[in-house]
Amino acid sequence: MFSRDAWKEIFETIQKNKLRTFLSGFTVAIGIFIFVVLYGFGNGLTNTFAKFFGDDATNVFFIFPGRTSVPYSGYKANRQIEFDNEDLADIEKNFAMFVDYITPRISRSGLVKYKNESNNYGNMGVAPSHQYSEKTIMMKGRYINNQDVKDKTKYAVIGRLVERDLFKDEDGLGKYIDIGGSSFKVIGVFQDDGGDNEERKIYIPYTTRQLIEKNTDKIDQMVLGFKPQIGYSGAMSLESSLEKYLKSKKFINPNDENGIFIRNIADQLKQNQQLASVLQIIVSFVAFGTIIAGIIGISNIMVFVVKERTKELGIRKALGATPKSVISTILLESIFITTISGFIGMLLGTVLLNSMGDTLEDYFITDPYIDTGIAVFATILLIICGALAGYVPARKAAKIKPIVALRDE
Amino acid sequence: MIEIKDLHKSYKMGNNSLHVLKGINFNVKEGELVAIMGSSGSGKSTLLNILGMLDVLDEGSYTLDGVPIVDLNETKAAKYRNKFLGFIFQSFNLINYKSAAENVALPLYYQGVGRKERQEKALKYLEQVGLKQWAGHLPSELSGGQKQRVAIARALAAEPKVLMADEPTGALDSKTSYEVMDLIQKINDAGNTILIVTHEPDIADMCKRIVHLKDGVIVEDKIVDQVRASQYV
Ligand SMILES: Nc1ncnc2c1ncn2[C@@H]1O[C@H](COP(=O)(O)OP(=O)(O)O)[C@@H](O)[C@H]1O
Ligand SMILES: [Mg+2]
Numbered sequence: 001m002f003s004r005d006a007w008k009e010i011f012e013t014i015q016k017n018k019l020r021t022f023l024s025g026f027t028v029a030i031g032i033f034i035f036v037v038l039y040g041f042g043n044g045l046t047n048t049f050a051k052f053f054g055d056d057a058t059n060v061f062f063i064f065p066g067r068t069s070v071p072y073s074g075y076k077a078n079r080q081i082e083f084d085n086e087d088l089a090d091i092e093k094n095f096a097m098f099v100d101y102i103t104p105r106i107s108r109s110g111l112v113k114y115k116n117e118s119n120n121y122g123n124m125g126v127a128p129s130h131q132y133s134e135k136t137i138m139m140k141g142r143y144i145n146n147q148d149v150k151d152k153t154k155y156a157v158i159g160r161l162v163e164r165d166l167f168k169d170e171d172g173l174g175k176y177i178d179i180g181g182s183s184f185k186v187i188g189v190f191q192d193d194g195g196d197n198e199e200r201k202i203y204i205p206y207t208t209r210q211l212i213e214k215n216t217d218k219i220d221q222m223v224l225g226f227k228p229q230i231g232y233s234g235a236m237s238l239e240s241s242l243e244k245y246l247k248s249k250k251f252i253n254p255n256d257e258n259g260i261f262i263r264n265i266a267d268q269l270k271q272n273q274q275l276a277s278v279l280q281i282i283v284s285f286v287a288f289g290t291i292i293a294g295i296i297g298i299s300n301i302m303v304f305v306v307k308e309r310t311k312e313l314g315i316r317k318a319l320g321a322t323p324k325s326v327i328s329t330i331l332l333e334s335i336f337i338t339t340i341s342g343f344i345g346m347l348l349g350t351v352l353l354n355s356m357g358d359t360l361e362d363y364f365i366t367d368p369y370i371d372t373g374i375a376v377f378a379t380i381l382l383i384i385c386g387a388l389a390g391y392v393p394a395r396k397a398a399k400i401k402p403i404v405a406l407r408d409e
Numbered sequence: 410m411i412e413i414k415d416l417h418k419s420y421k422m423g424n425n426s427l428h429v430l431k432g433i434n435f436n437v438k439e440g441e442l443v444a445i446m447g448s449s450g451s452g453k454s455t456l457l458n459i460l461g462m463l464d465v466l467d468e469g470s471y472t473l474d475g476v477p478i479v480d481l482n483e484t485k486a487a488k489y490r491n492k493f494l495g496f497i498f499q500s501f502n503l504i505n506y507k508s509a510a511e512n513v514a515l516p517l518y519y520q521g522v523g524r525k526e527r528q529e530k531a532l533k534y535l536e537q538v539g540l541k542q543w544a545g546h547l548p549s550e551l552s553g554g555q556k557q558r559v560a561i562a563r564a565l566a567a568e569p570k571v572l573m574a575d576e577p578t579g580a581l582d583s584k585t586s587y588e589v590m591d592l593i594q595k596i597n598d599a600g601n602t603i604l605i606v607t608h609e610p611d612i613a614d615m616c617k618r619i620v621h622l623k624d625g626v627i628v629e630d631k632i633v634d635q636v637r638a639s640q641y642v
Contacts, residue, residue: 005524016506315502318463320491320519320567322484399483403463406502 010333020308021337024301028338028382029345031294035287035378036349036370042283044360044368049276051366059100060133061239062263063222063246072253081250081259084217085210091224094245098238100227101129104219106209112202113178114166121162123179123202125209125219133223134192136203141173141188148205155208156184159199160191179204182212235266287378294382299389302334306393313397314405323398330394331387338386342379350375410571410602411437411460416469418455429455431625433469437571437604442597442635444613445606447622453606454575456622460604461494461573462486474570491519495564497574501556503548509535509559510544516567534562538592554585561592565601572596572603578612584642590615591638611636 014021065081083104092102106125111118130136131143139160148155156177163172163186172186184204192198210216226238239262244254252259306313313326321329353368360368418430429452437443445453458464459471462481471478473493481489495516496502503512513531522530535541538558548556557577564572574593578586590612597603597617605616613619614636621629 005518008524009518012511013506311502312504315504316515316519317483317487318461318490318496318502319516319563320487322487322519324484325519401463403458406498 006328006332010329010336013329013333014337020301020305024298024305024334024386025337025341025344027297027301028294028386029341029348031290031297031382032342032345032375032379033349033352034290035294036346036375037352037368038283038287038290039374039378040349040353040368040370041360041365042280042287043370044356044365045279045283046276047366047368048361048364049272057133057135057225058265058269059226059228059235060265061224061226061242062265063224063242064261064263065221066258066261068252068256069258070253070256072256073251075251081252083219083222085219086217087246087249088219088222090249091222091242091245095238095242098226098230098234100225101127101132102222102224103127103130103133104206105130105221105223106206106219108180108209110180111178112162112166112180114172114175117166117168119162119165121159121200121202123156123204125206126203127206129225130203130223133225134194134198136190136192139189139191141186143188143190144203144205149207152207152211153205154182154184155187155205157188157190157203158186159201160189161196161199162202163189165200180212232266232270235264239264239267291378291382295385295389298334298338298382298386302330302386302390303393305334306330306390306397310397310400310405314400314402317402318406323395326398327391327394330397331390334390335383335387338383342382346375346379410439410441410474411435411604412470412472413460414470416456416459416471417467418452418459418464419467429625430459430466433625433627435620435627435630437602439602440597440600442594442603442617443605444616444619445604445622446608446610446613446619449608451622452625453608453622457573457575457604457606460571461496462490487519491516491567493570495567495569495572497557497560497564497572497577499576499579501548501553501560501580503556503559503563505548508545508547509540509551509562512548512559513563513566516563520567530566531562534566535559537565538562552585553581554588557581557585557589558592561589561596565596570602572601574603575606576608577605578607578609583611586612587638587641591642594635594638 065083068075068077068079068081071077088102088104092099103126107122109120109122112121112123126144127149128143128145136143141157143157144155156179158172158177166172166177167175172189175186176183177186179202206219210218224242226235230238243260243262246260247254247256250259313321316326350370353370356368358366413433413435416430416433417428419426419428433456445456447453455464459466462478465481473489478489504515507515510528510531513534514527517527517530532541532544535544538561540555540558540562543551543555548559551559577593578589581589593603593605594615605612607613614633615638616633617635618632619629620627
């Protein structure tokens with residue numbers, strides 16, 4: 001069955017029946033190709049979701065003030081809620097069990113100047129622990145510390161790109177820059193994995209910002225890092241008790257959806273991961289659907305091939321071909337073609353995936369890839385199923401009596 | 410060479426059964442050239458197919474070269490066909506994507522003959538039928554007579570005990586028919602046993618013996634003076 005002669009006979013048949021070879025080869029190659037690409041896209045989708053949250057801490061709540069939408073305990077509706085320094089301290093005190101750190105954020109933006117260079121940058125009044133929530137990495141110098149907050153120092157920590165824009169090749173550390181009319185000393189330069197925008201920011205002590213703005217004690221938002229040990233359910237219950245606490249502190253109706261907003265990154269991450277894995281499952285489902293379609297396609301082609309060859313097989317049988325040799329001729333031919341074209345399709349699919357990188361990032365597909373194991377498995381599955389599907393008509397053909405096959409129409 | 414005793418064959422079609430061969434007794438000795446004659450539908454092809462192990466008999470016995478042909482399963486029939494028999498069909502039945510030489514070599518492939526020897530033998534038999542220069546051509550590039558000669562070379566290549574031809578000239582004009590018969594006569598001269606099914610009297614007269622089938626029985630079985638085909642070509 002596997003003699004050199006048998007293979008030669010098969011190669012000759014394949015060579016001389018190009019259309020047939022092309023049809024079955026193409027079906028298999030396309031099937032595997034689409035499978036590999038779709039499956040790779042599924043992985044790319046997951047990559048994108050992972051990347052969204054990759055650069056920031058995930059054990060974090062963002063707490064924003066809003067406007068009330070219903071009147072409550074003597075206050076009218078549409079009241080603007082504001083946070084101040086006391087709120088920070090109160091939360092830290094009341095939730096000490098769960099809270100790792102809490103930092104305010106006062107975001108402003110404006111012209112920043114150094115000598116003749118100037119540009120618009122966002123600046124943010126923060127506490128030292130803000131470094132953790134943003135995973136800010138210091139390249140040189142240092143971050144804002146507690147002493148800076150206490151002394152309301154005019155110190156600034158600038159992004160890598162801010163330094164490059166303003167100082168060119170100079171070292172910015174220790175130099176003075178002008179932020180919105182006040183002079184700040186650069187005490188540190190940072191980098192951030194979150195992209196260029198993240199590196200075009202300036203951090204200053206929040207107390208300094210408050211001093212500049214008529215010594216107010218208001219803060220824009222709060223970022224709260226909770227202890228990772230409390231887990232997902234701990235985070236969920238912390239979120240609701242925090243909301244209850246703040247609503248009662250600010251006299252907001254407990255059912256008012258708009259007074260205070262808490263963005264729970266852990267919850268969002270989990271939801272997004274769930275969404276990603278649901279999408280991954282759907283995409284894999286479609287991908288395996290293609291494989292099934294490929295199997296059905298190759299089966300149909302095998303039926304067609306056997307039908308087309310009925311007369312030839314009848315001649316071969318009259319000349320002494322045994323049923324076994326008829327079956328093996330058909331099967332080996334189909335296995336040979338599906339194997340070669342299957343691996344071609346797999347290779348092309350893999351090459352396409354690898355060459356794509358992040359060109360499809362706009363469609364939420366980043367660095368699509370497929371595990372070689374899965375690709376090979378799908379290919380082998382198609383080959384085996386193709387062979388099984390070919391076996392049925394092949395056996396039928398082997399059973400046809402030569403006189404029936406040779407009968408003139 | 411061939412011994413047939415009391416052979417019966419019917420075709421079942423739904424509830425009806427068509428009794429085609431109704432007790433045939435028939436012997437062929439080595440070196441004979443036998444014509445099986447009869448009108449259309451008289452069962453000539455049926456008889457030849459049974460002799461060729463392309464079909465099975467219902468009743469009776471069949472011995473080929475001393476081997477009783479019984480309990481034929483597909484594999485065994487294929488092996489016997491390959492070893493004992495060469496077929497020539499009315500419609501040639503060449504494989505259309507194989508060259509003349511490859512067609513001739515095919516039975517040798519199923520005999521397990523090595524590639525090189527196959528090619529040599531194929532050329533030898535093509536030469537014998539006068540088509541050596543056409544060895545590399547596809548059947549579609551050959552005329553009807555040439556195709557039948559390739560088919561004859563293929564039947565000869567396996568060096569069978571008996572050659573069986575079902576209306577070998579049925580698709581050919583009379584001049585080409587005589588050329589083919591001339592070839593068949595020469596092969597018979599060399600000692601090969603040949604059975605030819607035909608309904609054309611002139612073709613039958615070119616054989617050495619004529620067996621007449623009618624209504625499923627042999628009505629006549631006579632030795633004739635062979636008309637040589639060479640005088641017409
Ligand atoms: N496979 C078959 N099934 C049913 N009937 C058949 C089959 N083959 C032949 N016959 C019938 O058997 C009879 C003899 O056929 P055949 O041997 O081919 O005749 P011939 O070759 O003498 O013309 C015909 O009536 C034909 O219709
Ligand atoms: Mg007939």
